[in-house]
Every structure is written in C-alpha cells, then in structure tokens.
Amino acid sequence: MPLAGFRSLMSAFATGVAVVTTLGADGLPYGLTCTSLASVTASPPILSVCLTTRGETLRALRDRGTFAVNLLHERGQRAAEIFAAPVADRFAEVGWEPTPTAGLPRLTDDAFATAECRVSRLLDVGDHTMVLGMVTEVVQMPATPLLYGGRRFAAWPDGPIPQPDPAAEAASLPSSFRGSPC
Template identity: 45%
Template sequence: MEVASPSVQAATPALFRSLMSGFPSGVAIVTAFGSDNRPWGMTCSALCSVAVEPPTLLVGMRAESPTLAAALHTGRFSVNLLHAGAQGTAELFASGAPDRFDLVNWTTPADAAGSHLTDAARSVADCRVTQNVQVGGHRMVFGEVYQICEQAVAEPPLLYGLRRFGTWPTG
C-alpha cells in the first residue's frame, strides 16, 4: 500500500490560521475595568492553563485591544468561560460593538477583576496580571487566578473550531 507524501509548505499567516482552525478550543470573554471604571471585554479563544500552583492562566490579546489596556492598567482581569447557549454573546463581544455591555446581563461580585457575564458564563476566574510578553501583534498575559465563581449552569462549554461554534454532543 502506497501512502501519499504530505504537502510541506512555508508557514504563512493564512496557512497558520487554517492549521489552528483545526484545533478547537473553548470560548471565553475576557473583561477588565478601565481607569474610569468603564467595563471592557473581548471574545477570546487564545486561552490556556499554565500551572495549578499557583493557579495561572495565559490569555492572548491583540496589542491594540482596549481590554488589554484596561487589564494592564489595573493589573487585573476576569475570564468568563462561556456555555453552549452563549454563542450570541461571544459574537457580540467579538464584534467590538461599543454598547455590548448594555446588551448583556453582568455583575461585579466583591473583589471581581472584571465583569462577570451572568447569563453567558459557566464559570469565571478573576486574575492578577503577573507578567506579559509581546509576540507579534499580540500580548500574552499571565494571570494568577485568585478567585473562581462557578455559575449554576448545566449546559456544556461553548467551543470554536473549523471557523464555527459548536459544543460536545449530549447523551
């Protein structure tokens, strides 16, 4: 049996996007408060756990993002992990609509680092910025998780891959 040779190509931005679209990930909305206490937020799938002790997340954000600017200014941010029914909220926060916080329910519990999206999140991690690194047009922000808010939601996580939203099958 003869096996076809794989195609090897130079890594271009388009080819890299295609590569990563085949690696589904969870969907989160990162939120932070600006210097004027205004809420900022953005949809993010560039998120991973780094360590359990201390509990640390890594979040990738565009270098020009106002959410990034707010998180770096205050030294804190929240990561809202979305449930399967929150696709509309993920799309809203990806759109950059200036009134996005007027269109969703959110709260700020005691000592929260950013807005908690009460109807969209399965859980929320509040983080302190411990370091950040510039990579291309993005900043990789390390956040030590100092509190976690678990929502009472039975829906599975919202996923994104192959340039579309999805979730795990039930049953």
C-alpha cells in the same frame, strides 16, 4: 509559512470560548472574545490569555492589573459574537454584574464559570500580548461549554460538565496528569 496556512491550521483546533473582561481607569467595563486560553501551572494557579496588543481591553487590563475570564456555555454564542465584533457598548447587549471579590465584569447570562485573575506577567509576542494571570477566585456551575473550531460554534457533545469536586477530581486523574495542567 503563509498566513493563510497558519490560519487554516489554527482554525482546525477546537477550543472553548471565553470572554476576558476588566475595568478601565475610567470605571467602564471592557472585554473581548478569546479562544487563546490555557492553563500554565496548577501551583500556583496561573492561566494565560493572548490579547491583541492594539486593543482597548488590553490597555484597561494593564492599567487595572486584574481581569476576569468568563467561560461561555452553549447558549453564549451571541455574547461571543458581540465581544468579537466592533460593537459600541458591548456590555449594554449582555447581562453582567461585578464579581463579588474584585468587582470585575462577570457575564451572568452567558458564562458558566468565571475566574478572577491578577496579572503576574505580560509578554509582547508579535501583534498580541500574552497575559499571565494568577487565579484568585473561581465561581462555577454545571453547564455545557461552548466550543469553537472550524470557524463555527458547537456544544460539548456529552452535555453539562458537573460541578467540580477538587478532591475527587485529583484522585481520578492518571498519575501522569496530577499536578500538571499540560
């Protein structure tokens, strides 16, 4: 399949927008915009992100063994663009603070949810590395997610996603969805 055809196919798939962050061995924050985020298992809670193998963020993530996934809200487009571009000091351009548990960079102005993760497996696939992360902590607030598809940004059309209530959420799912994220 030609590369252009593959890119066209994948650009037609709308998805949420996240910024994956970590700290390097030097204590400096690293991060990049990621739309290749997926739930892998609910028990244990594992997600996957795919990062370019040649990037500094992946190198820091490998060294640290932990990372954060910052889900961007509808006003987070600027942060998505900053973390997708070759900006010298991305973190000087956005508001952030260390997460309370692992001290990882949390985007305070642009993310409505942040998941702290511990690396459980790395798998090199072509020019990317699939990172499987065990979710150890989640901070979330109601907000409207930022979406990306068709090479453009958009907001969730029905407004904010409410604060999660795990018990109510599990009870409201059809039995075919319970216990399986996919």
